Amino acid sequence: xxxxxxxxxxxxxxxxxxxxxxxxxxxxxxxxxxxxxxxxxxxxxxxxxxxxxxxxxxxxxxxxxxxxxxxxxxxxxxxxxxxxxxxxxxxxxxxxxxxxxxxxxxxxxxxxxxxxxxxxxxxxxxxxxxxxxxxxxxxxxxxxxxxxxxxxxxxxxxxxxxxxxxxxxxxxxxxxxxxxxxxxxxxxxxxxxxxxxxxxxxxxxxxxxxxxxxxxxxxxxxxxxxxxxxxxxxxxxxxxxxxxxxxxxxxxxxxxxxxxxxxxxxxxxxxxxxxxxxxxxxxxxxxxxxxxxxxxxxxxxxxxxxxxxxxxxxxxxxxxxxxxxxxxxxxx
Numbered sequence: 001x002x003x004x005x006x007x008x009x010x011x012x013x014x015x016x017x018x019x020x021x022x023x024x025x026x027x028x029x030x031x032x033x034x035x036x037x038x039x040x041x042x043x044x045x046x047x048x049x050x051x052x053x054x055x056x057x058x059x060x061x062x063x064x065x066x067x068x069x070x071x072x073x074x075x076x077x078x079x080x081x082x083x084x085x086x087x088x089x090x091x092x093x094x095x096x097x098x099x100x101x102x103x104x105x106x107x108x109x110x111x112x113x114x115x116x117x118x119x120x121x122x123x124x125x126x127x128x129x130x131x132x133x134x135x136x137x138x139x140x141x142x143x144x145x146x147x148x149x150x151x152x153x154x155x156x157x158x159x160x161x162x163x164x165x166x167x168x169x170x171x172x173x174x175x176x177x178x179x180x181x182x183x184x185x186x187x188x189x190x191x192x193x194x195x196x197x198x199x200x201x202x203x204x205x206x207x208x209x210x211x212x213x214x215x216x217x218x219x220x221x222x223x224x225x226x227x228x229x230x231x232x233x234x235x236x237x238x239x240x241x242x243x244x245x246x247x248x249x250x251x252x253x254x255x256x257x258x259x260x261x262x263x264x265x266x267x268x269x270x271x272x273x274x275x276x277x278x279x280x281x282x283x284x285x286x287x288x289x290x291x292x293x294x295x296x297x298x299x300x301x302x303x304x305x306x307x308x309x310x311x312x313x314x315x316x317x318x319x320x321x322x323x324x325x326x327x328x329x330x331x332x
Contacts, residue, residue: 029088033080036154039176042069043076044157046088047134048147052100053091055134061089100139102148106130110145116316119308120175121182122146125318128167128296132158146172159183159306160193163261165276168195168301169318181309186258192305195253195263196242196320198298198327199272200285203241203249210237210266214259225279226261228269235259237266245331247288248275252302263299274298275327294327 029049037045046058046067058076065073068087069080080086102110109127116123126132126142133141147156159171159182173179185191215232217225236256243250249272253263264280267273273281275289275298289298305315320328 027090031086031088033082033084033086034154035082036176037080038082039079039179040155040157041076042067042074042078042080042086044133044143045080045086047144049088050091057091061091100134100144102140102145106140106145107149110142110149115169115318116314119310119312119314120173120178121306121308121314122172122174123304123314123316123318124170124172126162126167126170126301128165128321131164132161132170138164142170143172150174155179160186160191160258162301163264163297163299165297166195166299166301167296167318167321167324169304169316170301171304171306177309182306185306189256190307192303192315193255193301194303195255196300196302196324197251197253197263197267198245198275198324199249199251199267199270200275200281200289201247201249201272202244203239203251203272204270205241207270208239210239210270211235212266212269214262214265216260223279224260226259226265228265233257233259235262235266237263239267239270243328245328248331250328264297289327292327292330293323295323298324298327300324 031049043058043062047055050058061067062074062076066089067074069078069084110124113125113127114122115125124142131138131141133143143156143158150156153174155174155176157173157179159173159179162168162170171182173182182191212228212235213230213232214226214235215229217227219225234257238254238256240252241249242252255262261279264274264277268280273285275281276286276294277297278286300320301318302320303315303317305313307313
């Protein structure tokens with residue numbers, strides 16, 4: 001259990017920087033969490049303040065207990081409360097590696113991709129190839145770019161996530177109240193999420209629901225894979241055939257649960273893996289679609305829907321990217 005925040009005298013004493021802080025970094029910092037940042041994960045809070053520090057390093061100082069909230073250890077997923085006192089240890093910022101900055105081209109792309117911006121909710125048509133957040137090997141993701149584009153918004157958090165190779169609609173909260181409300185809908189299964197996917201081969205006519213438990217598996221190479229396993233987590237996806245094409249099936253997929261790679265692995269499990277999927281589809285199948293011009297995973301978040309805290313119903317559709325629409329035209 002975390003201890004209570006220190007009194008003002010103690011805070012004043014502790015707020016002095018460490019004179020022995022590493023060159024290129026800063027001393028110990030004590031930051032009081034303002035009301036508008038309440039509800040933010042502590043790892044994201046630190047990432048926004050330790051510019052140029054790799055996310056892996058932030059996770060490490062959290063695991064080692066170098067970061068304290070009200071003098072107690074916390075995990076990366078801890079959500080901050082207004083008035084929490086966060087101790088940030090002295091940390092070296094990598095010399096010669098400036099903080100990642102969203103370039104003009106990315107900013108223009110994302111500005112054109114904003115599908116909805118009202119009531120503290122953003123809906124963005126995320127391009128394929130852009131990670132939703134920075135991490136191992138990724139210096140800049142969607143959420144970091146949006147925080148730079150909206151400096152007037154002290155709160156900016158992902159409501160849910162999309163795989164890096166998946167395009168389409170993703171929800172981003174600009175208010176804590178919106179984040180908590182929409183995520184409660186997500187947990188209760190009330191949020192609408194619909195994807196368009198291209199399966200290789202013929203989808204079985206009778207297969208409208210896939211219920212297969214999924215387990216994460218990390219290979220010796222470090223690559224993360226997901227497999228159907230009786231000891232995995234219960235996972236359910238609804239599938240509907242939209243169109244039967246030459247050697248492929250256009251599918252609408254609605255995940256009931258939200259497991260990693262769920263749609264991709266459930267499609268593979270049925271025997272109809274997704275076109276362009278380097279992890280779960282045979283190379284020879286992908287080679288055929290590459291010849292037709294497909295250079296990415298054919299999985300697109302086509303529609304998202306939720307309710308805002310004031311009762312407003314939001315439903316937004318993201319148009320299919322030109323490269324995916326073009327492939328469908330060749331298959332028809």
